[in-house]
Amino acid sequence: xxxxxxxxxxxxxxxxxxxxxxxxxxxxxxxxxxxxxxxxxxxxxxxxxxxxxxxxxxxxxxxxxxxxxxxxxxxxxxxxxxxxxxxxxxxxxxxxxxxxxxxxxxxxxxxxxxxxxxxxxxxxxxxxxxxxxxxxxxxxxxxxxxxxxxxxxxxxxxxxxxxxxxxxxxxxxxxxxxxxxxxxxxxxxxxxxxxxxxxxxxxxxxxxx
Numbered sequence: 001x002x003x004x005x006x007x008x009x010x011x012x013x014x015x016x017x018x019x020x021x022x023x024x025x026x027x028x029x030x031x032x033x034x035x036x037x038x039x040x041x042x043x044x045x046x047x048x049x050x051x052x053x054x055x056x057x058x059x060x061x062x063x064x065x066x067x068x069x070x071x072x073x074x075x076x077x078x079x080x081x082x083x084x085x086x087x088x089x090x091x092x093x094x095x096x097x098x099x100x101x102x103x104x105x106x107x108x109x110x111x112x113x114x115x116x117x118x119x120x121x122x123x124x125x126x127x128x129x130x131x132x133x134x135x136x137x138x139x140x141x142x143x144x145x146x147x148x149x150x151x152x153x154x155x156x157x158x159x160x161x162x163x164x165x166x167x168x169x170x171x172x173x174x175x176x177x178x179x180x181x182x183x184x185x186x187x188x189x190x191x192x193x194x195x196x197x198x199x200x201x202x203x204x205x206x207x208x209x
Contacts (some may be wrong), residue, residue, distance in 0.1 A: 001104055001168060006176050009102070009169035018076040018102050018169065021042065023130075025052075026073040027162075029110075031063045042072065042162075043125055050106065050162040053122045060156045072162060076102030077197040081174065085188025086181040100185070100197060102171045108164040118169040120161040173201045 009015060019025075025042045028035065041053040050072060053111050054060055064070070078101035089095050113119065124142055131139035142150060174185045182201070189198040 001170060003168065003170045007172045009104075009171040014171065015104055015167065015169045016044070017102050018171075019074045022074045022076045025050075025195070026075070027060070027105070027110075028071040029060075029064055029068065033063065036060065036063070041126060041130075042074075045125065045130055047162070050164060051122050051125055051159075052162075053119065053126075053157045053159045056156050056158055058080065058158075061160065064110060064112075066111045069107060069165075070110045070162060072106040072108070074104040074106070076104070077194075077200050078102070079189055079192075079194040079197040081185050082188060083093045085185045086177070087184045088172050088178070088181055098174075100173050100189075100201070102169075102173070102200065104167065104169040106162070106164050107166040108162045110160055110162045113159040115159065116154060118159040119154045120155055123154070123157070136171075154155060171200075173204060175204070 009018075023041045023043060024039055026037055026039050028037045035132065036059075038058065039056060040052045042050045045051045081098045081100050083089050083095035083097055086095050113122075120142070126142065127142065131141075145153075174182050177185065183205075186198045186201050189201070191194075195199065
């Protein structure tokens with residue numbers, strides 16, 4: 001990934017936030033049949049490994065060897081930035097359109113797990129995290145489903161872990177613009193209903209603002 005120095009994201013908390021806000025990751029790998037990509041919800045476990053599961057019918061767990069390196073892409077907020085958002089456009093018109101975004105690339109070896117304990121752990125972690133966020137105290141639990149049905153569902157998946165060995169991240173959020181253009185980009189994004197991206201940029205403003 002091309003990362004100019006001023007767009008390189010090195011803050012651990014910001015990288016974590018991007019990953020947590022965009023859990024539907026894209027796992028890319030090279031196989032004997034060519035490149036494959038799968039879009040799969042992932043979470044970072046207590047040991048910082050990435051945890052997820054795929055359908056038993058998904059060939060990914062058959063065509064990838066245990067320990068094979070994969071690329072995992074977490075794509076955060078993104079949006080179009082018009083030159084019209086910049087106040088200095090009226091001064092010199094030396095602006096062109098661009099696209100702001102945040103993205104994290106994680107590299108690591110993937111290991112598939114077929115035992116029931118691993119599958120229950122993966123499903124439990126994923127559902128607990130997202131159910132609490134969506135439903136709070138009324139969160140769905142695995143125990144809510146009939147045991148026989150849950151057993152059947154677990155039989156149709158394969159769990160996996162990715163041991164992350166390297167991670168790079170990029171926050172292209174107009175950091176290369178002067179302050180009034182930076183603020184203008186935020187206002188323009190909000191006016192075009194891109195509040196989430198504008199909010200990510202606002203967080204980078206001086207704390208006394």
